[in-house]
């Protein structure tokens with residue numbers, strides 16, 4: 315087995331002081347593939363000059379026998395100018411009709427709409443630009459080649475809410491405002507003890523962060539399906555509800571196809587730089603994130619339904635050279651089972667490097683890491699992919715007999 319690592323030179327990511335330190339660590343951890351965050355250079359895809367320090371680092375790794383791939387986030391690497399000038403048609407719109415431009419996730423995360431040709435061009439140009447800027451790179455890895463998804467819910471105990479209760483009808487929007495950030499939720503269910511006096515019981519709010527229901531995406535979906543939406547549907551939410559209710563499976567395939575088309579375009583760009591340059595992707599194994607931590611088993615199909623990542627198909631049609639699923643927060647048993655299922659769906663021998671996370675909340679000892687490595691080997695992974703260097707660098711461990 316050979317392992318891989320995600321490496322970020324960003325504040326808070328505890329990066330190595332230099333290539334010497336990193337190469338020594340890589341040898342101890344059996345790491346042969348480095349997925350190096352090239353986001354800072356990618357941010358202004360067409361004009362950023364190569365970062366000389368990064369270029370030297372890439373060369374030192376290559377000289378040290380490592381394969382280095384440039385990593386960036388496909389759909390969240392948003393040019394600031396697009397935000398500033400409110401290029402609305404380039405940003406995703408959710409189930410309720412709210413653009414991520416108006417309500418970025420957690421007040422700061424934007425993502426682009428992959429049905430926009432301009433967005434596809436940006437991701438392809440960024441990939442090309444990174445490879446041309448750092449010729450020693452052997453390929454590109456796309457992170458965030460997916461749709462954002464989260465069905466967000468909360469419940470309010472409303473017994474003492476009083477007369478405000480009468481303001482709230484089911485379906486009412488309610489905003490949480492924190493400084494200059496805001497997020498809209500919708501009242502899904504209102505349980506009352508009495509209306510007079512105003513004694514509430516529970517208010518259930520939700521927000522379906524499910525994308526992209528902009529008019530272009532809905533039109534394109536209908537065109538490809540040969541579907542016609544009932545004329546009485548007015549709001550985005552009505553249309554989204556109808557689509558998911560009547561053509562849910564087709565909608566899932568449509569989104570996966572949109573991402574596949576994006577990937578195909580990026581692959582053309584990558585191969586345009588050099589026939590031997592590779593393309594790989596970071597993918598999720600299940601939705602919601604960390605389901606096992608709240609007692610829900612990992613479900614591979616949910617990554618397709620919720621994130622649009624039908625990556626087994628992308629592998630089958632030859633769009634990627636290897637995959638790195640972020641198999642985080644799993645017990646060793648589940649880790650092995652998830653990898654085995656992922657492998658069994660992959661046609662052929664496409665290498666799979668199983669992501670493994672270590673963090674202060676999820677500390678892993680050397681013994682535990684050995685157990686995960688064994689589990690990955692038994693399940694048929696090509697290796698582990700450490701997320702991320704800064705959290706693993708201090709672990710006293712050396713790759714041993716599990717090869």
Ligand SMILES: [Zn+2]
Nearest residue numbers: 427526528531
């Ligand atoms: Zn859209």
